[in-house]
Amino acid sequence: MMPRKPSYDRDALIDQARDIFWRYGWAGTSLKDLERELKLKPGSFYAAFGSKDALYAMALERYARDGVTNLEEMAQLLGPLGALKAQLRRVIDASGAPTKACMLAKTYAELQAKDHELAGQARTHMVTMKACFADLFRRAQAVGEISPDHDPDRLAARYQSDLLGLRLSAERDDVNASQIAEDIAADLDRL
Amino acid sequence: MMPRKPSYDRDALIDQARDIFWRYGWAGTSLKDLERELKLKPGSFYAAFGSKDALYAMALERYARDGVTNLEEMAQLLGPLGALKAQLRRVIDASGAPTKACMLAKTYAELQAKDHELAGQARTHMVTMKACFADLFRRAQAVGEISPDHDPDRLAARYQSDLLGLRLSAERDDVNASQIAEDIAADLDRL
């Protein structure tokens, strides 16, 4: 009367898919790639996730959620300004990550022109992240870490833009990403 | 004894292909798309360009060359620092361009993980652009527009990183790219 349980760890599989999509992108990842890496036959794959796009959406969701969580943890530990500065180092060190570049940015850049639904989702997640940054700037002002003269939303937009640039630059071996990160952090201290 | 001339304008076709690749990316552009837009049947396409990748390489080359040319023109007109500041506005205004984001960055982001040859070419072009920026910073120091205390190469790396971030941000309608550009320009003046 009661069913059989799947042999795989669905949660771990989504993490694994996120890393593959993150690294190779949407078009760069085929079903064959996923089936091979996740060790799932087509039938199981579609029973578990529905479609390639659905799995990608779950991966994006998880990526964004982890990003927010991590940022808040750093804020608890280092304070708002400390978190913003630590994030710069974190994203370019990240030796375990599939790539230094931001998955949301890569997704948006790849799929925006085609008005793909996943681009819209990536965009939404980036809006959320920007709001997190704005919140941290606001809290940094509240505790007197930076001057209250600047608009937190404007600071957040600039910070996010710089972070995206930094993360893309960190993918290139001809640029010293650490130096750029230092310079961005120095600008933060100058506020 | 002598041959027939092609009915198309090869040069214009490469420009057109550059715009399509720029907007939709490498995987996002199919041969069918190119054949339809360039009004070329498969046979003519391959006679003219050899392969999709070969045409993409020509498009990249042209994109990079135009970028350098434009930058130098602005330097003649506005001086080195003026060119660097004007470039910020130019890339986010660019209403005629297929997209605000940098084609070199998009290409690199899409294809680097697969070690595609085009990613290497995009990387090379970005190195060249960075050298142009460094040259402008050097000249800005020489004419006293900015302090000689900073390393021009380091300034160039930071500037290029910021520019990439700005151009990606300019693709989003939830960010005020003009404000970011102003803030980057203000940092430039502060040097």
Added chain:
DNA sequence: TATATACTTGAGTGATCACTCAATAAACCC
């Protein structure tokens, strides 16, 4: 005009794309 040359055409190549489904196997409750 005759002929050589190269451009144009479009059906067709095998490979790969995301995805389906019927058959089989395994785990659960009674």
Added chain:
DNA sequence: GGGTTTATTGAGTGATCACTCAAGTATATA
């Protein structure tokens, strides 16, 4: 153990991928 339910399997779907090529056509020189 019997019966039910669901997971697993993998061959197979039509569509699209980048690309080829032989046949037909237009334009140059002689």
